[in-house]
Amino acid sequence: MSSDEITCPFCGSGNGCDHHLASIDLGECEIYAGYLDAIGPNWSEEPIRLDDPIREVFLSAFSQKLKKLPFEDSPELMKLWKNSRIRPADPDEPIIILGAILASFLVARLGKAGSICINNRVDQLWSSIEVCELFAENPKEVVCRYFSSLKSELGLV
Numbered sequence: 001m002s003s004d005e006i007t008c009p010f011c012g013s014g015n016g017c018d019h020h021l022a023s024i025d026l027g028e029c030e031i032y033a034g035y036l037d038a039i040g041p042n043w044s045e046e047p048i049r050l051d052d053p054i055r056e057v058f059l060s061a062f063s064q065k066l067k068k069l070p071f072e073d074s075p076e077l078m079k080l081w082k083n084s085r086i087r088p089a090d091p092d093e094p095i096i097i098l099g100a101i102l103a104s105f106l107v108a109r110l111g112k113a114g115s116i117c118i119n120n121r122v123d124q125l126w127s128s129i130e131v132c133e134l135f136a137e138n139p140k141e142v143v144c145r146y147f148s149s150l151k152s153e154l155g156l157v
């Protein structure tokens with residue numbers, strides 16, 4: 001199966017309708033299409049980064065050497081925590097989280113927030129990659145729900 005055979009479960013379109021939330025590479029956790037990869041509504045915003053709140057909280061937990069983590073009650077976030085490490089010498093990316101683990105976390109959370117995942121295999125020059133094509137009736141609402149539940153679990157609100 002290749003990406004051009006994927007059709008939207010909401011409108012049946014085969015090429016990039018407004019329901020396409022994202023294409024997530026399940027190995028590297030790269031997000032490369034759809035609403036999440038698009039330029040914001042004012043053509044000036046940065047693409048939305050789903051893992052920013054996680055990195056922010058992890059970085060402060062690492063640097064403060066917290067005894068009690070604010071997200072201890074979440075098994076999924078604890079799994080991310082155990083699979084992340086700090087690299088303070090790189091201010092652009094001080095927190096490293098293993099791509100495949102972050103990808104499965106994001107797909108599960110966006111599913112809980114109301115999106116549908118269609119598994120896809122995209123052929124590249126020498127290999128193929130496993131991709132989750134996420135669709136939602138209203139991608140913007142899904143992203144809002146995702147962030148509000150994530151932030152409360154992280155202790156940010």
Ligand SMILES: [Zn+2]
Nearest residue numbers: 008011017019
């Ligand atoms: Zn559609």
